[in-house]
Every structure is written in C-alpha cells, then in structure tokens.
Amino acid sequence: MKKLTQQDAKRIQSSTAKQNGGKVTKGSWAAKAQSTANKNANLKNK
Numbered sequence: 001m002k003k004l005t006q007q008d009a010k011r012i013q014s015s016t017a018k019q020n021g022g023k024v025t026k027g028s029w030a031a032k033a034q035s036t037a038n039k040n041a042n043l044k045n046k
Contacts, residue, residue, distance in 0.1 A: 009037035 009030075016030035017023060024030045 003040045004033060004037045006034075006037045006041055009034040 012033045013024050013030045016028060
C-alpha cells in the first residue's frame with residue numbers, strides 16, 4: 001500500500017477547505033492526513 005505523501009495531504013486539505021469556507025478543523029480527517037504525511041516524510045528523511 002502506498003504511503004500518504006505531503007502532496008496527497010495538500011489535495012485533501014484543499015478539498016476540505018473548499019467545502020468548509022476555507023477552514024480545516026483540528027481533528028478532521030484532512031488534519032489527520034497532514035499529520036500522517038508529515039510523519040511519513042520525517043521517516044523518509046532519516
């Protein structure tokens with residue numbers, strides 16, 4: 001299975017923000033996707 005990238009998370013957050021008047025709420029699926037993508041990027045850079 002492909003790991004979630006920061007580019008993937010960016011697309012998810014953009015879509016979520018468009019649906020919610022420009023906001024991505026804390027704890028939302030989009031926020032969790034960004035957190036996971038950041039962790040994946042950090043693992044890749046070690």
